[in-house]
Amino acid sequence: MTVSPETASPVPRWYLIPVRVLLVTIVVSLLSFAISLLLGICAVLLAAKLRHIHPDLRTAYRFIAAPAAAMVGAIVLVSASFMEVRHYRRSKVLRRIEHQVGRLS
Numbered sequence: 001m002t003v004s005p006e007t008a009s010p011v012p013r014w015y016l017i018p019v020r021v022l023l024v025t026i027v028v029s030l031l032s033f034a035i036s037l038l039l040g041i042c043a044v045l046l047a048a049k050l051r052h053i054h055p056d057l058r059t060a061y062r063f064i065a066a067p068a069a070a071m072v073g074a075i076v077l078v079s080a081s082f083m084e085v086r087h088y089r090r091s092k093v094l095r096r097i098e099h100q101v102g103r104l105s
Contacts, residue, residue, distance in 0.1 A: 012091040021080045028076045033069035040064030 040060030048055035 012088050012095065014088060017081075017084045017088055021077065021084050024080045025073055025077045029069050029073035032072040033065050036068035037061065037065035 037060060040063075041057060043064070044055050044057055044060045
């Protein structure tokens, strides 16, 4: 059984790890910022309506959305880094195994 070039896995490239980690971190951080901002604005509007005062929406940005996005961003950065390094190592080993099996056949 030989491994054809069409079915061989792509060569793992270590220099793409930081690019993918930063891309995922930025996308997830922006998404979490948008969702937490929406929920923060709703909460500020509800609290202002219950207290019969004018809402200060800066509170939603400063104390709700920005800290939530920062926490989510830090968690995603660490977890994506571990996952990408694990994926890189696994694909490197699998590529080596494919190369050895191809040589034996």
